[in-house]
Each structure stands twice: as C-alpha cells, then as structure tokens.
Amino acid sequence: MRRVAVVTGASAGIGAEIARRLAARGDLCVLLARRADRLAALAEELGGEAEPCDVSDRAAVEAVAARVLERHPSVDVLVNNAGIPGRTSFADGDPDVIERLIRINYLGAVWCLRAFLPGLRAAAPSDVVNIVSVSGVVAGPPSGPYSASKHAQLAFSRTIAAELRGEGVRVHTVKPGFAETEGFRQSWLPRPVQRIVMTPGDVAAHVLRSLEDGRGETTVPWYYGPIGALQDVMPNVFTRVLSRVPKAP
Numbered sequence: 001m002r003r004v005a006v007v008t009g010a011s012a013g014i015g016a017e018i019a020r021r022l023a024a025r026g027d028l029c030v031l032l033a034r035r036a037d038r039l040a041a042l043a044e045e046l047g048g049e050a051e052p053c054d055v056s057d058r059a060a061v062e063a064v065a066a067r068v069l070e071r072h073p074s075v076d077v078l079v080n081n082a083g084i085p086g087r088t089s090f091a092d093g094d095p096d097v098i099e100r101l102i103r104i105n106y107l108g109a110v111w112c113l114r115a116f117l118p119g120l121r122a123a124a125p126s127d128v129v130n131i132v133s134v135s136g137v138v139a140g141p142p143s144g145p146y147s148a149s150k151h152a153q154l155a156f157s158r159t160i161a162a163e164l165r166g167e168g169v170r171v172h173t174v175k176p177g178f179a180e181t182e183g184f185r186q187s188w189l190p191r192p193v194q195r196i197v198m199t200p201g202d203v204a205a206h207v208l209r210s211l212e213d214g215r216g217e218t219t220v221p222w223y224y225g226p227i228g229a230l231q232d233v234m235p236n237v238f239t240r241v242l243s244r245v246p247k248a249p
C-alpha cells in the first residue's frame, strides 16, 4: 500500500521540493497551502491531492484533516513546512506582521500536528518533520519577530518529539540555514555568505535522508549548528555586534 504524506506549504519552495521527492519514492502526497491553483498543478504533476488551507486557521485545519482522514485513516508522514518570512522590528514594525508570524510559523504547525495526529498514530511507526530554522536558535535584528516564531516552533518540536516517542511517532526537527526561495530572497546577504546559500532541493534532500535514517534534530548545513550555542555562551557580545546591524523597516 502507498504511504500517505501530508505536506504543508507545498505550493512553493522547500515544501514543493519535499513533496516531489516523497512522490518519487512512491508516497501519495496530500498538499496544503493557500494558493489553490499552484497546489492543483503540483498535485496533477505528482499524482497527489490538493487541499487548499490556511494553516493559521485552526477550524480550517481541523476541517481539512477530517476530510483527509476520512479518505486516508493512516498518515505515514506529516511535514510542517508552511511559513512566512518577517524582516521587521519589534519596536517599530507592523504589529499585524508580528502576530501573523506566530499564527502561521508556530501555531500553524501545532494545529496541523494535533489535527493529523489520529492518522499518524494509526500509521505508527510514522514521521513528523518540522521545518524550523537556524533562526530558532539564534535571535537578533533585522528578523527578531521571525526568530521568535521559530524559537516557539523549536520548543514545540522538541517537546512533541519527547511526548510522542513512546508511541512510534518520530519527530524530525530540521533547522535550515539560508535557502533561496520565493518568500526568502537572499540577495541582501553579503557576497561571501551568498556562497553558502542552498537551493530548496538541498533542504528537501536533507529531509528525505533524515526520514530514511531517523536522524531526529538536525541543522542543514551542519556548520550552522554551533551558532545558537555561541549566542548562549556570549549573549552580550552578540548584543553589541547585532546592535550595529541596520534596523528592519
């Protein structure tokens, strides 16, 4: 029987690439995002199913999950990937953006996990992939509110990994560094950093390896790993350095 994989934020970037790779290994992909036209096109390409949905809308997520679980009572993989960028300031930025970041990047993953959990439990051993970010372990301008949403998502992911371990639901917490996508343009980075910018395919390939090898929590590329620990050890040095970063609009 085909494995069933639910992928959020599948209409673009990293999510679309993860769905392509899951479909290539034979999974039936159920694709979630807001842009229905894009989802329909990818679902046709992959022989999957499109379920337009705003993951920040808890009632909408529950309704979609109920429909999907009726067709597929067992869900083998849930990829919580939907997310938005947020280069804005806590002090002077648009408060709606600060709120939206939390509702989509953090709570969206929580609502999807809760809604699809009956299917994941039915399929156990099953897998949840939470696409967090290196921003989940390091914080500062110009993307503080984005970092805060990813810190919250990391806390959720680590907690749920421990809570579900005994039930055979394996949680993979993936923390990517910079990748060039439609939502996350990286042209603002200094030229030397441009060289380490990944493609969405690089991140997707890492996710597939994690699913195959059961890697748990990982950073991609690995060498971003110590950055969070450095900020923990030398927070005041980071504050001084980051205070020189130009403010977000």
Ligand SMILES: NC(=O)c1ccc[n+]([C@@H]2O[C@H](COP(=O)([O-])OP(=O)(O)OC[C@H]3O[C@@H](n4cnc5c(N)ncnc54)[C@H](OP(=O)(O)O)[C@@H]3O)[C@@H](O)[C@H]2O)c1
Pocket: 008, 009, 010, 011, 012, 013, 014, 015, 032, 033, 034, 035, 036, 038, 053, 054, 055, 056, 081, 082, 083, 084, 085, 104, 105, 131, 132, 133, 134, 175, 176, 177, 178, 179, 180, 181, 182, 183, 184, 200
């Ligand atoms: N690119 C990077 O450098 C980078 C680094 C670390 C982590 N990440 C994380 O990777 C994930 C994917 O980002 P990406 O770079 O692939 O960005 P992207 O190309 O902009 O794709 C974002 C996806 O999320 C969907 N999405 C956004 N808001 C949504 C909502 N409310 N409900 C449902 N779907 C929603 C978008 O689809 P619709 O607009 O159609 O809804 C789109 O499919 C995000 O969680 C991001 O934080 C990215």
